Amino acid sequence: AQTVTQSQPEMSVQEAETVTLSCTYDTSENNYYLFWYKQPPSRQMILVIRQEAYKQQNATENRFSVNFQKAAKSFSLKISDSQLGDTAMYFCAFANYGGATNKLIFGTGTLLAVQP
Amino acid sequence: DVKVTQSSRYLVKRTGEKVFLECVQDMDHENMFWYRQDPGLGLRLIYFSYDVKMKEKGDIPEGYSVSREKKERFSLILESASTNQTSMYLCASSFLGLAGSNEQFFGPGTRLTVL
Numbered sequence: 271a272q273t274v275t276q277s278q279p280e281m282s283v284q285e286a287e288t289v290t291l292s293c294t295y296d297t298s299e300n301n302y303y304l305f306w307y308k309q310p311p312s313r314q315m316i317l318v319i320r321q322e323a324y325k326q327q328n329a330t331e332n333r334f335s336v337n338f339q340k341a342a343k344s345f346s347l348k349i350s351d352s353q354l355g356d357t358a359m360y361f362c363a364f365a366n367y368g369g370a371t372n373k374l375i376f377g378t379g380t381l382l383a384v385q386p
Numbered sequence: 387d388v389k390v391t392q393s394s395r396y397l398v399k400r401t402g403e404k405v406f407l408e409c410v411q412d413m414d415h416e417n418m419f420w421y422r423q424d425p426g427l428g429l430r431l432i433y434f435s436y437d438v439k440m441k442e443k444g445d446i447p448e449g450y451s452v453s454r455e456k457k458e459r460f461s462l463i464l465e466s467a468s469t470n471q472t473s474m475y476l477c478a479s480s481f482l483g484l485a486g487s488n489e490q491f492f493g494p495g496t497r498l499t500v501l
Contacts, residue, residue, distance in 0.1 A: 279426070305489075314390075315476065315492040361428060372417065372480060372488050373444075378428040 272297045274364050276377035283352045284385050290337075291347045291380045293362030300324075301367035304338065304345045305374065310358040318360070321345065323367070349382075357384045389413070390493040392477055398499045405464040407496050409477030416482035418460035419490065420444075420452060423474040435460055436482060467500045474498075 273296045283289035295304070306318040321329045321338050328336050333353075337346045349356055362377040393408035409418065417436050421429040421444075431444030433452040441452050449471060453461045460479075464471055474497050478490040
C-alpha cells in the first residue's frame with residue numbers, strides 16, 4: 271500500500287524568506303501523481319502544485335516549486351518570498367496513475383507559520 | 387469557479403443521534419469523496435462515489451454510510467453518533483479521470499462535536 275510521510279509537523283519562516291517543506295512517499299508503481307494542497311486557517315483546501323512522476327522537470331507555480339526526486343521517493347515544496355498569506359496547513363498527497371476515481375492518499379500535514 | 391458547499395460549518399450532536407452531513411457541488415463532477423481530518427492523522431478517506439447510487443468504502447468506513455441519489459449531492463450519515471466521531475469532515479469532488487491527474491475540489495468542512 272502507498273504511504274505518504276511528512277516529518278515536519280510545524281515550521282516557521284520570516285516574511286520574504288524561503289522555506290522548504292518535506293514529503294516522502296512509498297510506492298511500487300512507476301507512474302503516479304503527487305500534489306501539494308494548502309489549507310489556510312478556517313478556509314477551504316486548495317491545490318498548490320501537481321507533479322506527474324513521468325515528467326523529469328520539476329513543477330513550478332509562481333513562488334511555489336517542487337524538488338521531485340523519484341529514486342529517493344522525495345517530493346519537497348519550496349516557497350520563495352514567503353508572504354503572510356502563505357500561513358496554512360500544507361498536505362502532500364499521492365494518486366495512482368490510471369485510477370478513474372483518482373483517490374488521494376494524504377500525509378499528516380505541516381503547519382507553516384509566516385512571521386512578520 | 388467550482389463550488390463545493392457543505393450544509394453546516396459547525397454541528398453539535400449527542401451520542402446516539404443520527405447525523406446527516408450534506409455536500410453539494412456545482413461542476414457536474416462524477417467523483418465525490420468524504421474525508422475526516424484529525425490532528426496528526428491528516429485526511430482519511432471514509433467513502434467515495436463515482437456515479438449516482440454508486441459508492442465504495444474508503445480506509446475508515448466503520449460507523450458511517452453514504453447516499454448519492456443525485457449527481458451533485460453526496461451525503462454522509464452517522465447512524466448512531468459516538469464521541470470518537472468528533473472531527474472535521476471534508477467533502478471533495480472531481481471529474482472522472484483516467485490518469486489520476488484531476489484535481490479534487492474541497493468544501494469548507496463541517497466541524498462535528500459529539501457530546
